[in-house]
Amino acid sequence: MNVETKRAGRMTRQRRIVMQILEESQAHLDADSIHALARARDEKISLATVYRALALFKQRGLIEEQRLGEGHGHFEKAQDTPHYHFTCSQCGRVIELEDHQVLELARRLFTDQGLQVETIQLLVSGRCGECQENQA
Amino acid sequence: MNVETKRAGRMTRQRRIVMQILEESQAHLDADSIHALARARDEKISLATVYRALALFKQRGLIEEQRLGEGHGHFEKAQDTPHYHFTCSQCGRVIELEDHQVLELARRLFTDQGLQVETIQLLVSGRCGECQENQA
DNA sequence: GTCCATGCAAACTGTTTGCACGCGC
DNA sequence: GCGCGTGCAAACAGTTTGCATGGAC
Numbered sequence: 001m002n003v004e005t006k007r008a009g010r011m012t013r014q015r016r017i018v019m020q021i022l023e024e025s026q027a028h029l030d031a032d033s034i035h036a037l038a039r040a041r042d043e044k045i046s047l048a049t050v051y052r053a054l055a056l057f058k059q060r061g062l063i064e065e066q067r068l069g070e071g072h073g074h075f076e077k078a079q080d081t082p083h084y085h086f087t088c089s090q091c092g093r094v095i096e097l098e099d100h101q102v103l104e105l106a107r108r109l110f111t112d113q114g115l116q117v118e119t120i121q122l123l124v125s126g127r128c129g130e131c132q133e134n135q136a
Numbered sequence: 137m138n139v140e141t142k143r144a145g146r147m148t149r150q151r152r153i154v155m156q157i158l159e160e161s162q163a164h165l166d167a168d169s170i171h172a173l174a175r176a177r178d179e180k181i182s183l184a185t186v187y188r189a190l191a192l193f194k195q196r197g198l199i200e201e202q203r204l205g206e207g208h209g210h211f212e213k214a215q216d217t218p219h220y221h222f223t224c225s226q227c228g229r230v231i232e233l234e235d236h237q238v239l240e241l242a243r244r245l246f247t248d249q250g251l252q253v254e255t256i257q258l259l260v261s262g263r264c265g266e267c268q269e270n271q272a
Numbered sequence: 273g274t275c276c277a278t279g280c281a282a283a284c285t286g287t288t289t290g291c292a293c294g295c296g297c
Numbered sequence: 298g299c300g301c302g303t304g305c306a307a308a309c310a311g312t313t314t315g316c317a318t319g320g321a322c
Contacts (some may be wrong), residue, residue, distance in 0.1 A: 010279060010321050031311075046279050051312065053277095061160045071287080072311055084242075086251055097249065102242045108219075109235055110260055115222055118262040124246055126254040146296055148302060167286075182304050187287065207285055207312080 009056060017041050018053040022063055026076035028085070028094055068094060069125060082120075088128040092134075095128060144193060153177050154189040158199055164210035164221070164230055189213075204259065222227060224264040224272075231264060 011016075021037045022029070029037075035050045054075055057063040066074045068087050074094075080104045086095040103120055110117050127135075153205075155172045158165070165173075170185045190211055193199040202210045204223050210230075218239045222231040239256055246253050263271075 007321070010276065016277070044279075047279055047311095048280080048313075055313095071201065071207075083172065084245075086246055089254060095249075095251065097245060099245055102238060102245060105241060106238045106258060108224055108232060109220075109238060110262070113233065114265045114268075115231065115260075116263040116268055117260055119227060121257075121259040121262065122242055123257040123259065124179075124242065124251075124255065126246070126255055127252040130250055130251040132250075146301065148296070150303075180304075183305060184288075184305080188302080191288095 004034050012120075014038070014045050014049050014054070015053045017045065018050055018060070019057065022057075022075065022077050024102065027076045027096060028066060028068065029076070030074050032072075034075065066121065067123075069123060083124040084124065085122045085124065086128070088131055089125050090131040092129050093128055149178065150181050150185050151189045151192070153181065153188055153191065155198075156215050158193075158211065161212075162214045163232060164202060164204065165212070166208050166210050168208075170211065173239070202257065205271065220258040222260045222262065222264070224267055225261050226263050226267040229264055 004092065017038050018034060021034055025037075026069070031047065031050055031054065034054070035047045036046045038050060053058070054065075058065055058075075062078055063075050064078050066076065066085060067092075068085055069072055081098050082100060083096045083098045084102070086097060102122060106122075107117050108121055151268050154170060158168055161173075165188065166269055167183065167186055170190070171181070171183045174181045175185060176184070190199065190201075194201055194211075199211050200214050202212065202221060204210055204221055217234050218236060219232045219234045220238070222233060223229075236259065242256055242258075243253050
């Protein structure tokens with residue numbers, strides 16, 4: 001048993017399913033989607049369990065929660081590469097972009113003020129390429 | 137009557153109160169706080185009316201809504217100077233910081249990908265100066 | 273066998289909506 | 298006085314929680 005497994009509490013069938021879904025998916029699923037996907041593998045898994053698993057993984061730093069401007073949260077596996085989310089205000093698609101420069105500049109901006117930075121989220125909205133074409 | 141006024145709908149007592157509160161307050165009040173402050177000036181004003189006024193003002197571009205990581209929204213008057221929000225993960229206080237550099241760098245990052253940027257939000261969390269002292 | 277994790281349903285928070293009345297223009 | 302705006306309460310979405318049962322170790 002490795003450290004990861006130990007720290008994550010009991011590795012139940014349900015938690016394994018939720019983690020697998022997050023690992024296989026590319027990004028930013030919401031709790032309902034995860035629940036729907038989980039049900040395909042286990043009829044009986046409840047939404048509450050999904051939320052509890054997500055809360056646990058988040059606390060352990062295994063996943064991250066994003067608020068993409070909407071009322072509900074999105075979850076994705078913690079990644080080494082910092083990346084940002086662009087939400088199309090027209091079609092709702094979310095585009096991820098990698099970058100270090102902005103992150104570092106922003107971090108410096110805050111640490112210069114004596115603030116200890118833990119997380120940085122950059123949320124951008126606008127129109128994606130396709131929606132610009134379709135309207136032009 | 138100018139276009140702005142017409143587009144903003146009827147200027148009722150309730151809407152005037154909500155707008156006054158937003159103008160007088162420094163920043164980022166949530167709907168409940170606005171409602172509480174509004175009640176001090178009008179006993180009968182309802183939370184629904186506050187939400188409707190906020191939705192209207194937001195649509196008109198008079199105010200902006202921020203999601204500061206929590207489940208509920210915060211509202212503040214639209215400002216010319218771009219600024220960012222730092223939320224202390226310990227005491228919950230929100231600190232605003234002005235900046236152009238990060239904004240422009242970020243904007244370029246996205247427009248270079250053919251994305252049309254409408255809004256940019258930078259959300260940072262960490263520990264504020266006071267909380268660092270109190271724990272050190 | 274001991275606890276932690278689960279399922280279910282009910283509670284809860286933040287926000288929106290249907291409807292009849294009220295008021296700005 | 299017409300029609301939008303309001304208050305109230307009920308509906309709603311997303312998330313959390315209490316409790317009895319079930320399963321990991």
